[in-house]
Amino acid sequence: MAESPADATLINGLSAARPALIRTMNEQLLLEHIRTAGPYSRAELARVSGLSKPTVSLALANLERAGLVRHAGQRTGVPGRSALLYEIRPEAGFVLGLDIGLRYLRGALADLAGEVRARLSVPVSAMSVPGRVAELVRLADDLCARAGISRESVTQAVVGSPGVYDPQHNLMALTGGLPGWDRPEALASLREAFGPALAIENDVDAAALAERALGHGRDVDNFAFVHIGTGIGMGLVLGGRLHRGVHGVAGEIAFMPLGSAGSADDHQGDHDHDSGAEPAINGYSGVGSGANGDSGADGDSDGDSGAADPGADSATDPGPDSATDPGPDSATDAGADSDGDSGGDPGVDPEEARRRGTLEVAAAADGIVRAARRAGMRGSVSARSVFEAAAQGDPRAAAVVAAEARLVASAICCVITVIDPSLIVLGGGIGQAPGFADAVTLALAATAPVLPEVKVSALGTEVVVDGCLAEGASLAWNRLVAALP
Numbered sequence: 001m002a003e004s005p006a007d008a009t010l011i012n013g014l015s016a017a018r019p020a021l022i023r024t025m026n027e028q029l030l031l032e033h034i035r036t037a038g039p040y041s042r043a044e045l046a047r048v049s050g051l052s053k054p055t056v057s058l059a060l061a062n063l064e065r066a067g068l069v070r071h072a073g074q075r076t077g078v079p080g081r082s083a084l085l086y087e088i089r090p091e092a093g094f095v096l097g098l099d100i101g102l103r104y105l106r107g108a109l110a111d112l113a114g115e116v117r118a119r120l121s122v123p124v125s126a127m128s129v130p131g132r133v134a135e136l137v138r139l140a141d142d143l144c145a146r147a148g149i150s151r152e153s154v155t156q157a158v159v160g161s162p163g164v165y166d167p168q169h170n171l172m173a174l175t176g177g178l179p180g181w182d183r184p185e186a187l188a189s190l191r192e193a194f195g196p197a198l199a200i201e202n203d204v205d206a207a208a209l210a211e212r213a214l215g216h217g218r219d220v221d222n223f224a225f226v227h228i229g230t231g232i233g234m235g236l237v238l239g240g241r242l243h244r245g246v247h248g249v250a251g252e253i254a255f256m257p258l259g260s261a262g263s264a265d266d267h268q269g270d271h272d273h274d275s276g277a278e279p280a281i282n283g284y285s286g287v288g289s290g291a292n293g294d295s296g297a298d299g300d301s302d303g304d305s306g307a308a309d310p311g312a313d314s315a316t317d318p319g320p321d322s323a324t325d326p327g328p329d330s331a332t333d334a335g336a337d338s339d340g341d342s343g344g345d346p347g348v349d350p351e352e353a354r355r356r357g358t359l360e361v362a363a364a365a366d367g368i369v370r371a372a373r374r375a376g377m378r379g380s381v382s383a384r385s386v387f388e389a390a391a392q393g394d395p396r397a398a399a400v401v402a403a404e405a406r407l408v409a410s411a412i413c414c415v416i417t418v419i420d421p422s423l424i425v426l427g428g429g430i431g432q433a434p435g436f437a438d439a440v441t442l443a444l445a446a447t448a449p450v451l452p453e454v455k456v457s458a459l460g461t462e463v464v465v466d467g468c469l470a471e472g473a474s475l476a477w478n479r480l481v482a483a484l485p
Contacts, residue, residue, distance in 0.1 A: 027481060030051075030056065030060065033048055038085075039072040039086055039087035040086055041084060041085055042056050042086075044083075066484055069086045072087035087113070090113035091112075092111075093155030094112070094147070094155055095109070095154070095156050095469055097109075097158050097464075098140065098465070099203065100159060102124070102178060105123075105136055106461070107465060109143040109146075109154075112476060117146070119462070120142055120146075129183060130185070132186075140157070140194070154194075155480065156472040156473075156479065158201055158468035158471050160206035160468045162176050162203055163176065169184075171187065172187060174252065199471065199472070201471055203464045204227045204251065205251065206471065207235055207457075207459070207467050208425075210467035211425050211459065211463075212237050216425050217425065222237065224419065224424050228364070230365045231364055232363060232364050233254060236419065236421075254356060254357030255359065256358065256411050256414060257358050258358065258359045258410050258411055363411075365429070366383075368386055368400060368404055369383060371400045371404075375399060377396055383429070391434070391435070405439035405442075409447060409448075410447065412424055412440065412444060416448050416450065416452065417449065420450065421452055423454075424453070426456050426457060427457040427459070432456050432457060
């Protein structure tokens with residue numbers, strides 16, 4: 001029986017590619033090669049792409065007319081005629097990356113060749129949602145002015161924010177301690193300011209994207225970026241791509257039912273008798289002279305060296321400078337017995353545990369402070385001071401740090417059994433503390449079925465912004481290629 005025209009056009013849901021689609025795909029392929037490894041000559045592009053030289057010439061001509069590529073001189077020093085080279089035209093578009101923090105706003109503007117034209121960090125002064133949005137818009141305008149463009153010239157803006165973005169309702173959820181950021185007017189105001197060029201990204205996911213583009217994840221297709229600081233979160237890269245999940249909550253490990261929501265028992269442990277604690281204590285105390293090597297780490301963007309501060313939403317505490325870090329990022333735990341009375345742990349409000357997640361309440365910076373007080377540490381206690389005391393040999397602090405490493409390792413073990421990544425990258429003030437990765441690795445070796453490589457992120461204060469720029473560049477190219485004639 002002869003096939004009907006409909007059968008010939010569509011078989012098993014597949015249809016023949018039309019010439020316009022093939023042309024667009026070829027142009028996208030050449031752009032990707034030029035972006036990642038250019039400049040290239042026509043002959044080189046034909047070789048690396050597998051396209052014929054005439055096809056490459058036609059595609060390059062179209063890209064050049066559209067203002068996306070330009071001539072970049074000639075390749076010399078090789079046999080034969082010198083070849084004309086093509087590179088990305090930097091002014092083809094601009095990408096704006098912004099990081100919304102509880103105490104600081106950060107941002108950068110880059111061209112499509114990847115050069116950062118301007119970078120700024122400013123303290124937050126506004127408490128209301130309209131005031132915070134206005135400060136973010138002013139930051140964007142300042143960045144554009146420094147780069148010599150208008151905000152309307154931005155091809156793509158990406159905002160890294162605490163919480164989970166719901167695109168159907170244009171709302172944020174699970175925003176922790178950022179007041180009012182889950183209300184409709186927050187993102188509505190951002191949309192009004194930045195228009196359709198705006199995308200929202202979870203801040204820890206943005207940090208994972210930066211790790212993929214610039215850090216340990218550059219040559220790894222499957223890895224987890226685990227942030228431990230004043231908040232806890234994870235960005236998951238699978239098959240080279242960020243995995244968000246159906247509802248956007250992939251990586252919200254703060255809600256793992258690990259740790260004790262109402263106390264710090266998991267941190268304190270029975271360290272006089274628990275044989276499993278000793279390797280982690282030794283693994284920590286043998287490294288470095290303290291948890292923080294820089295004097296300005298309690299600040300957030302004051303030019304510090306990027307050394308980790310376990311207690312602050314510090315320069316190396318990526319998205320969660322932001323408000324997924326509701327716990328105290330100050331020197332002391334205001335909720336504990338600040339008069340020095342051992343008094344015990346005042347406990348955690350179950351509503352707080354529900355809002356922030358059981359694991360975050362137990363293992364974030366304020367959980368370490370409660371554990372330290374329960375262990376008998378008095379006076380002004382912060383996560384930073386606990387790590388410093390542990391490095392100096394205080395057995396109570398060392399037990400708290402060891403128990404923290406075991407708790408974090410338990411969470412990572414759950415990730416390993418489900419995802420089986422080849423790499424775990426630790427970030428955040430606690431995750432980057434000297435010796436902590438070694439302690440986590442030792443604890444993982446005792447529990448996990450396999451042991452992936454564990455590394456400490458080398459990216460600093462701008463990690464969320466850089467992740468937003470990486471995501472923005474990809475989105476910008478998609479927009480520009482879709483608009484090709």
